[in-house]
């Protein structure tokens with residue numbers, strides 16, 4: 001039985017209960033963060049912290065997320081993951097429990113904090129080498145996709161569309177542009193140049209996205225942060241996704257159309273090798 005954190009307590013998951021007045025339950029009124037831990041060390045925690053702080057500020061939830069670092073390490077330890085080669089810690093902060101009213105509780109109530117840790121299982125080399133397939137879906141999210149809100153219904157519907165199509169990823173398309181995956185960012189490669197959608201309110205500013213852009217810089221691979229029209233996605237030499245529980249995953253077909261030669265390409269391969277080295281295998 002895993003141990004989770006709920007509002008200051010560490011409990012067996014079965015014992016963790018929330019109020020039916022919890023605004024996360026009623027309104028999806030909160031934010032979350034998923035932070036990887038390699039060899040028991042949180043990876044890029046300051047970047048994850050900065051993003052959740054920005055999300056909390058945008059939603060006007062008064063909570064100092066810096067304290068979550070200790071919670072994350074405690075969860076890794078209590079779940080035997082403090083030496084795990086790869087794991088992740090999920091944390092969400094909601095506006096708290098109060099009788100159902102749309103406007104914020106007045107006076108404010110204590111935010112709800114829930115966190116858990118799980119091992120991360122990277123796909124085998126054989127699986128990675130097969131590549132992954134994706135479908136495109138209309139991007140029907142609100143205009144603040146940069147906030148990592150727990151309100152993920154469009155992402156849930158998109159990912160289910162992928163599952164229904166027998167593939168593993170969905171790509172959001174807004175106004176003819178490929179934006180990002182349902183739970184990861186998207187890169188295309190053409191003529192040796194990487195491109196990914198620019199940071200805006202329409203995509204999540206992925207920590208892995210930034211890290212991979214840095215790795216590309218180290219490897220001398222040019223990167224353009226710009227809009228990606230759908231025809232460019234289909235014509236790309238390579239397509240890949242990045243994210244905390246994605247790391248780097250090559251897409252070898254989108255909407256049943258083969259990408260490049262239908263196998264993971266050299267740029268994704270180089271970046272993934274550099275990524276694995278950076279996180280310590």
Ligand SMILES: Cc1ncc(COP(=O)(O)O)c(C=O)c1O
Pocket residue numbers: 034180181182183184185203204205206207208209242243244245
């Ligand atoms: C919609 C979306 N885009 C991108 C990402 C990747 O972000 P990160 O690299 O910070 O995990 C995620 C991660 O959950 C996501 O949900």
